Amino acid sequence: MSPKLFLHKARDAPIVAILRRSEKTNWELIKWDISTDTFTEGQWLLGKTMNGKYPLLSPDGQLFSYHYDIYHKGDWSSEGVVSLLPNFTALYFCGDHCGNWEEIGFGEDGSLVFEPTRLVKKGDLELPIRRYNKDLPEVPRSYIDFEELDGHFWVDPKGRKITTKDGILYGNGKVLYDTTAHVFEARKPIVERNVKIGWSAKKPEPKTLNTIAESIKETPRLASIHDPVEFQKILETRYESEVEAWLQLESKESWKRPLIQAELKNRHLQKKIQALEAELW
Numbered sequence: 678m679s680p681k682l683f684l685h686k687a688r689d690a691p692i693v694a695i696l697r698r699s700e701k702t703n704w705e706l707i708k709w710d711i712s713t714d715t716f717t718e719g720q721w722l723l724g725k726t727m728n729g730k731y732p733l734l735s736p737d738g739q740l741f742s743y744h745y746d747i748y749h750k751g752d753w754s755s756e757g758v759v760s761l762l763p764n765f766t767a768l769y770f771c772g773d774h775c776g777n778w779e780e781i782g783f784g785e786d787g788s789l790v791f792e793p794t795r796l797v798k799k800g801d802l803e804l805p806i807r808r809y810n811k812d813l814p815e816v817p818r819s820y821i822d823f824e825e826l827d828g829h830f831w832v833d834p835k836g837r838k839i840t841t842k843d844g845i846l847y848g849n850g851k852v853l854y855d856t857t858a859h860v861f862e863a864r865k866p867i868v869e870r871n872v873k874i875g876w877s878a879k880k881p882e883p884k885t886l887n888t889i890a891e892s893i894k895e896t897p898r899l900a901s902i903h904d905p906v907e908f909q910k911i912l913e914t915r916y917e918s919e920v921e922a923w924l925q926l927e928s929k930e931s932w933k934r935p936l937i938q939a940e941l942k943n944r945h946l947q948k949k950i951q952a953l954e955a956e957l958w
Contacts, residue, residue, distance in 0.1 A: 680844030680856055683729030684831070685741075685819040691834050692738025694762055694819075696729050697844065697856050704729075705859060706741065708763040709846075711834055716854050719763025720864050733782035734819040738762065740789075740804075742782045744771070759789060761802075764866040768800035908933060912940050920944075 683696040691711040698704055702724050708717040725745040732743035743765075744757035757771035769789070783789060789804040823829045823840065830838040837848035846854040902908045912920065924937045 680859070681729070682841040682844060682846060682856065683732075684821040684839075684841065685732060685734040686821055686831075687734050687738030687819065688736040690736070690738035692734070692762070693821075694732070694734045694738075694741055695846070695854075695856075696732060696743075697859065698729055699844075699859070702726050703861065704765075705856070705861075706763045706765055707856070709854070714853065717763050717867065718859070718864075719867055720765045721861050722765045723861065730820045730822070732820075734762070735783045740768075740783070759804075761800075761866070761868070766866040768798075768802050769804070770797045770799050905932070905936065909936055909940075912936065 678700055680697055680699045683698070685694040685696065687693070693709040693711060695707040695709055695716075696704060697707060704722040704725065704727070706719040706722070708719060709715070710717075722745075727743060727745040732741060734741055739762060740759055741762045741764075742757070742759045744755045746753055746755050748754075758765070758767040759769040760766055761768060821831045821839075823831060828838070830840045833839050833848070835848075838850075839853075840847045840850075844856045844859075845852055846856075902911065912923075920937060920940055924934065924941065927934045927937060
């Protein structure tokens with residue numbers, strides 16, 4: 678079986694994640710920096726069944742999100758992972774019945790979209806997490822689907838017509854990168870020095886009046902919502918600091934206050950569940 682390449686393009690950076698499949702269940706992850714045409718060969722993942730089209734690359738090209746199928750208790754399910762490209766090693770892990778690609782990935786603002794009750798932090802990286810909500814816009818996909826493109830090629834930032842065939846990456850018909858000779862090699866996670874994952878480098882600010890004011894500026898829609906159902910849906914997608922800010926500013930007579938308190942109580946419970954799951958795993 679010839680190797681197959683799946684390409685995922687970062688929205689805001691000249692970075693492509695190349696997911697190479699050999700046989701049916703063996704995968705290699707490769708980072709392609711288009712600006713320098715540098716290819717960094719990362720880790721391998723063996724014996725895992727997944728669809729190479731469904732992983733997601735963060736807007737800045739730093740983080741990679743993927744999930745694979747597992748057979749558990751007589752039924753098929755999936756486990757999800759967020760890693761630092763080009764590693765498969767988990768920074769965040771989502772266990773049995775994690776969900777499909779629509780529930781794991783990165784939002785338009787670069788935030789991590791996950792189901793918090795199932796998420797376990799494995800690394801030192803802190804990411805802002807937005808609760809998955811089916812009523813919100815779909816998570817943007819990063820997969821380059823050559824079959825859907827005119828001419829079945831993708832034009833990269835350098836203007837080259839990119840195609841793939843049998844494990845080889847072509848630019849304007851010339852070989853850019855050949856993976857046909859790649860064989861499994863155990864590799865430790867690659868950690869780049871001074872790597873900054875955009876918003877991940879920010880430290881939590883103390884809860885001051887200024888912090889609350891800034892939070893309110895980021896949630897202008899909440900003040901104008903008068904429908905409890907719509908208010909609850911929007912509330913679930915906000916960061917915890919924003920929810921806490923609204924609780925402090927809402928009057929005791931406001932009908933919104935009980936909904937905000939219930940949301941915070943639910944999130945605190947989720948944190949306890951995550952801590953217990955981390956101990957079990």
